[in-house]
Amino acid sequence: MAAGEAALPSYKPEILTQTVNPPSLTFSFFWQGPLSNWHTSQFVASLWDGEPRRFCNGEQWMMAAKALLFSDQKSLQAIMISTNPKDQKALGRKVKGFNKALWDLHARNLVYAGCSHKFEQNIPLREYLLATNGILAESSPYDTVWGIGLATDDPHAQDPAQWKGTNWLGQVLMCIRKDIRTPEFMAEKRKLILHAAKHKLPLPEIFQQVPS
Numbered sequence: 001m002a003a004g005e006a007a008l009p010s011y012k013p014e015i016l017t018q019t020v021n022p023p024s025l026t027f028s029f030f031w032q033g034p035l036s037n038w039h040t041s042q043f044v045a046s047l048w049d050g051e052p053r054r055f056c057n058g059e060q061w062m063m064a065a066k067a068l069l070f071s072d073q074k075s076l077q078a079i080m081i082s083t084n085p086k087d088q089k090a091l092g093r094k095v096k097g098f099n100k101a102l103w104d105l106h107a108r109n110l111v112y113a114g115c116s117h118k119f120e121q122n123i124p125l126r127e128y129l130l131a132t133n134g135i136l137a138e139s140s141p142y143d144t145v146w147g148i149g150l151a152t153d154d155p156h157a158q159d160p161a162q163w164k165g166t167n168w169l170g171q172v173l174m175c176i177r178k179d180i181r182t183p184e185f186m187a188e189k190r191k192l193i194l195h196a197a198k199h200k201l202p203l204p205e206i207f208q209q210v211p212s
Helices: 058-069 073-081 085-092 100-121 123-130 168-179 183-198
Strands: 017-020 025-030 043-046 052-055 135-138
Touching: 043 100, 052 058, 052 100, 058 073, 058 085, 058 100, 058 183, 073 085, 100 123, 100 168, 100 183, 123 168, 135 168, 168 183
Parallel strands: 025 135
Antiparallel strands: 017 025, 043 052
């Protein structure tokens, strides 16, 4: 957290974490708040072009990486100028030359790289992530890719087999929660992710790798 930045707001614990038995599964549901890519979180990092940039949230990193992956410099510049995650997302949807298959290969890796910077450089956010338990699930009823496609209070949210979404953001954050205790390994994983994106290598599961 940058000097002078406001402390994290409080979020209802009954919404953040719910446990159901049987089966014995613990979920940390989120939609908005510190785990969201839209949450204000300043961090400095470089994409594979090597240029250090200051990002204001995870969404900005994600959309900037998307623009760079498809060599759309105009969109990249517009995304970096914007400070509103909704606008950043809209600009990312207009990236020229977009190819869904290529994006799907790299999307989780790239979000891992950006979010790992976010949580590594903001200690309160890192502590918040480490305080979560069990399965992290973005309980957005509107997002069936990065979220579970269900609200927290939907009865089906307690059963991953009934989720309407793939929960990509939850998958990424669980890997970061594990890796952040070994920053050297996380940094090496980021390097491999950026190398794969630069050369468009089909290595979609880098973010899930574990130390050998």
